[in-house]
Amino acid sequence: MILQAIVVIPFLSGLVTLVVHQRNLRKIILIFTAIVHLGLTFFFWFTRPPASFHGWLAVDALGFIFLSITSLLFFAAAFYTLDYLARSEQQGKDIHSLSAKEMLQPEAIFLGCLQLLLATMTLTILSQHVGLLWVAIEATTLVSAPLIYFHKNERSLEATWKYLIICSVGIALGLLGTIFLDIATFNTAGQRVPLFMRELVNGAFFLQKDWLKGAFIFILVGYGTKMGLAPMHTWLPDAHSEAPSVISMLLSATLLNCAFLGILRIHQICVAAGIAVFSQQLFIGFGILSIFVAAVFIFNQ
Amino acid sequence: MKWYALIHIGLGLVGSPLLLGIMNRVKAFFAGRRGPALVQPYYDLWKLLRKGNVYSRTTTWIFTTGPMLGLAAVLTALTLMPFGGISALISFKGDLILFVYLLGITRFFTVLAGLDTGSSLEGMGASREVQFSALVEPALLLGLTALALETRCLSLSVIYRQMTTIIHPSIISVVLLVMVAFFFIFLTENARIPVDDPNTHLELTMVHEVMVLDHSGIDLAIIQYTAALKHWIFGLLIAGLAVPIHTGEFWLDTVGVLGGIFIVAVLVGVVESTLARFRLIHIPKMLVAASVLSVLAMILVEVSK
Amino acid sequence: MSYWADVIFVLIVVLNLGLLSSSRLGNCIRLVAIEGALLGLLPLLLQGGQPEGRTFVFALGSILVKGIILPLMLNWAVREANIFREVEPFIGYTVSMVIGVVLLIVSFWISARLVLPIEVSRLAVSTALFTILVGLFLIVSRKKAITQALSYLVMENGIFIFGTMAVALETSFMGIIIFHINRQFEHIDMDQLASLKDWHGTRHSEERT
Numbered sequence: 001m002i003l004q005a006i007v008v009i010p011f012l013s014g015l016v017t018l019v020v021h022q023r024n025l026r027k028i029i030l031i032f033t034a035i036v037h038l039g040l041t042f043f044f045w046f047t048r049p050p051a052s053f054h055g056w057l058a059v060d061a062l063g064f065i066f067l068s069i070t071s072l073l074f075f076a077a078a079f080y081t082l083d084y085l086a087r088s089e090q091q092g093k094d095i096h097s098l099s100a101k102e103m104l105q106p107e108a109i110f111l112g113c114l115q116l117l118l119a120t121m122t123l124t125i126l127s128q129h130v131g132l133l134w135v136a137i138e139a140t141t142l143v144s145a146p147l148i149y150f151h152k153n154e155r156s157l158e159a160t161w162k163y164l165i166i167c168s169v170g171i172a173l174g175l176l177g178t179i180f181l182d183i184a185t186f187n188t189a190g191q192r193v194p195l196f197m198r199e200l201v202n203g204a205f206f207l208q209k210d211w212l213k214g215a216f217i218f219i220l221v222g223y224g225t226k227m228g229l230a231p232m233h234t235w236l237p238d239a240h241s242e243a244p245s246v247i248s249m250l251l252s253a254t255l256l257n258c259a260f261l262g263i264l265r266i267h268q269i270c271v272a273a274g275i276a277v278f279s280q281q282l283f284i285g286f287g288i289l290s291i292f293v294a295a296v297f298i299f300n301q
Numbered sequence: 302m303k304w305y306a307l308i309h310i311g312l313g314l315v316g317s318p319l320l321l322g323i324m325n326r327v328k329a330f331f332a333g334r335r336g337p338a339l340v341q342p343y344y345d346l347w348k349l350l351r352k353g354n355v356y357s358r359t360t361t362w363i364f365t366t367g368p369m370l371g372l373a374a375v376l377t378a379l380t381l382m383p384f385g386g387i388s389a390l391i392s393f394k395g396d397l398i399l400f401v402y403l404l405g406i407t408r409f410f411t412v413l414a415g416l417d418t419g420s421s422l423e424g425m426g427a428s429r430e431v432q433f434s435a436l437v438e439p440a441l442l443l444g445l446t447a448l449a450l451e452t453r454c455l456s457l458s459v460i461y462r463q464m465t466t467i468i469h470p471s472i473i474s475v476v477l478l479v480m481v482a483f484f485f486i487f488l489t490e491n492a493r494i495p496v497d498d499p500n501t502h503l504e505l506t507m508v509h510e511v512m513v514l515d516h517s518g519i520d521l522a523i524i525q526y527t528a529a530l531k532h533w534i535f536g537l538l539i540a541g542l543a544v545p546i547h548t549g550e551f552w553l554d555t556v557g558v559l560g561g562i563f564i565v566a567v568l569v570g571v572v573e574s575t576l577a578r579f580r581l582i583h584i585p586k587m588l589v590a591a592s593v594l595s596v597l598a599m600i601l602v603e604v605s606k
Numbered sequence: 607m608s609y610w611a612d613v614i615f616v617l618i619v620v621l622n623l624g625l626l627s628s629s630r631l632g633n634c635i636r637l638v639a640i641e642g643a644l645l646g647l648l649p650l651l652l653q654g655g656q657p658e659g660r661t662f663v664f665a666l667g668s669i670l671v672k673g674i675i676l677p678l679m680l681n682w683a684v685r686e687a688n689i690f691r692e693v694e695p696f697i698g699y700t701v702s703m704v705i706g707v708v709l710l711i712v713s714f715w716i717s718a719r720l721v722l723p724i725e726v727s728r729l730a731v732s733t734a735l736f737t738i739l740v741g742l743f744l745i746v747s748r749k750k751a752i753t754q755a756l757s758y759l760v761m762e763n764g765i766f767i768f769g770t771m772a773v774a775l776e777t778s779f780m781g782i783i784i785f786h787i788n789r790q791f792e793h794i795d796m797d798q799l800a801s802l803k804d805w806h807g808t809r810h811s812e813e814r815t
Contacts, residue, residue, distance in 0.1 A: 161751060165745070165755070165758065168758060169742070169758060169761065172758070172765055175765055176738070176765050176768060179768045180768075183722075183771070208721075210721060474612065474613060474616045478616075478620075586699060589627075589700050589703050590623070590624075590703065593623055593706070593707050594620070596710075597616075597623070597710065600710065600714055601616065601729075603714075604714065604732070
C-alpha cells in the first residue's frame, strides 16, 4: 500500500499540475510532491515496506540506494526550479522583450512533466518485473522530452528530436533484449521461469545460456543508449546543453541511474546463471571505449 | 527425335506474330479504338518480305548478316524451350545456360548491326539497350537458378516438367516471386512499356527501335519476326510456371499453355496501357528489383528444404 | 495454418525491400501501413489451435492503429510540412536495395545458427531479424525526420514479430501500448518539426554558437 503511494502520488500530482491554471498553486503542488516523496523514502529507511501488486513492485537493496539518491536530488531540484522559472521569465522579458508564451514552454507542462518524471523513475526503480521495467524506462523517455524542449528554439528542437529518436531506438533494442530473456526462460522440460527478478535469480540455472547472453548484449546496448555509453552517447551533448540546467542535472544524476539499474538487473541474473565473466568483460569493454572516446574528443576541443 | 516437340516449334513459328497482334489489340481497347486486326503483324511481315533492301554505304557485311544470325540464335533457343510440362526438342544437362547465352547472341548481333551503321543515334540506342541487358542477364540467370535449386536439375525441360508435378503450397511463394521477376525481364527484353515504348518515334526516347532504324525490307522483316519469337519464348517461360497442370494428355496441356501465353500477352497489353514509361534512371532500379526477387526466391527454396 | 504465416513473412520481406528503394514519402507510408496491418494478423495465425478472445482484440487493435490511424497521422504530417520526396539520402536507392539483399542473407545465416527452444519456423526468425536490420539501416541512411520516424516503426514491426513468437503476450502487449504512446509524441513533435526538415549535423549547431 505504502509502496504504491510513492509511485502514484507524484503521478497524480503531475497530471493535476498539467491542468491547474493558477501559477502559485502549481508550484505548491511541486514542493508538496517533493517533500512527500523524500518523507516516504526516509520512512522506508526505518521500516521496509512489503511488496505490493503480487510482487510487481518491491524495494530491494539495490533499489534502495537509487531511490534515496533520486529522492534527495529531486527535492533539491524542486526548490531550484521555482527560482529558475522566475528568472527565465524575467530574462525573456528583459533581453528579448518577448512574452513567456513565445519563448518558453508553458509552465504547466514543465512542472507537470517534472513530477511525471519522478513518478516514472520511481516506478523503474521499484519494478521487479523485467517487462514493467522496460515500460517504465520508455515512459521516462516520453515525459522527459518536453522538459528538454523548454526553451523553444531551433537548437533545442533538434536536440529533443535527437534525444527522442536515439533513445527510442535504444529502448526498442532493450525491448528486443527483454524478449530474448523471455525466450531464454523456455527450457526443454516445458517449464517457464516467470519474469520476476527473484524467480529469475533463483532459477537462473535453468535459463538458456545463449539466449541470456544475447539478451544481455541487447539490453546493454539498448539501455546503454539511455545511459550514455559510447558509442551511443551522441544525443547527450546536445540534449544536456540545450535543456534547462535543472533538467540537465536530473537527466545525468537520476535518469541515467535508472537506465543503469536496468543493466544491473540483468547483470544480477547473469551472475546467478554463472556467466558473470561474460557480462563483466562487456562492461569493462564499453567503459574503456567511453573513456577513450572522451579522451579523444577532449583533445579536439 | 520427339515428334510432338516439333508440333510445338511449329506453333511457335506460326503463332508468335499473333502475340504482337493481341498486345496491340488490347492497347487499342484501352484507348477506346477498334485497333488493327489480330493478324495484322502477318500482313506487315508479308509486305516487308516483298520489298527490297536499302543499304547505306558505311555499312559492311555485319549489317547484312546481323539480322539473320540473330534469327538463327533465337530459333535455336526455341528448340531448347519446353512447352509447359512437355519436354523441348533438345534437352541436356546445363541447357539453361546455353539458352540464356543464345538470347545474348541475338542481342549481340542486333547491337553490332546497329553500331555498324556509324550513326550516333543508333549508337545511343545500342548503349542503352546493352545497359539494360547487362542488368537483365543476372536477373534471368538467378531466376532460372532458383527454379533449378527447387527441382535439383539443370535442364530446362526437366525443370519445367518437375514444376508442373510438384504443386505444393509451400513453393507457391517461390513460383510467384520468380514469375514476377520473369515478367520484369519480359518487359525489358522485348522493349515494352515501362522500359521502352515500341510506338515512339521521338529520337530521345527510343531504345530498341532506334537500333534497328536503318534496316529495311527483308532484314526488317527478319528483325520483327525475331522480336516476335522472343516474345513467344519469354511468354513460355512465364506460362510454363503459371499453368501447373500436367494431365499427361498432350493436346490438353498444349492448349493450357497456349492459353497461358495469351493471358501473358493480354497482361502485357494492360500494363502497357496503364503505365507510362519509366525515366531511364529508374529502370536499373526495376531490374535490380527483379534480381533481388530472384535471390529471395533462392533463399526461400533453401529455407523450406 | 503455418503456411499462411509463411506467406505473410515473404510479403513482409518484399515490402521491406520495396521500402529500401522508394523515394516517394506517400509510397513509403503506404508500405509501412500494409506491413503493420499484415503483422496485426500474425498473432491469430501463430496461436495454433483455438485463438482466444483477447488475441482477436489485440489483432484488431494492432491492425487499426498500425494500418489506419498511424498512416493518417503521418500523411497529415507530410502535408503540413509540405514535403513529398526524400532528398538524396546518404546511401543511394539502388545501393540500398543491394545492401538489403546482403542484410537478408545475413539474417538467414544468423537464424540458421540460432538454437531455438521454442517451436518457430526459421523463416519467422529471419524475417524478424531482417526487418529490424532494415529499420536500423534506414534510420541511419535517410535524412528526413519523417523517414526516420517511419524507419523506427519498421524496426518496431520487426521486434513485434519476435514478441509474437515468445508467447508471453503480456510483454508484447505492454510493448505495443507504449509504442503507440511513443508515436503520438513523435507526431506532436512532427508538427513543430515542419520547420526542421533535414538532419543537421552537430557541426552545424557548433557553428551557430
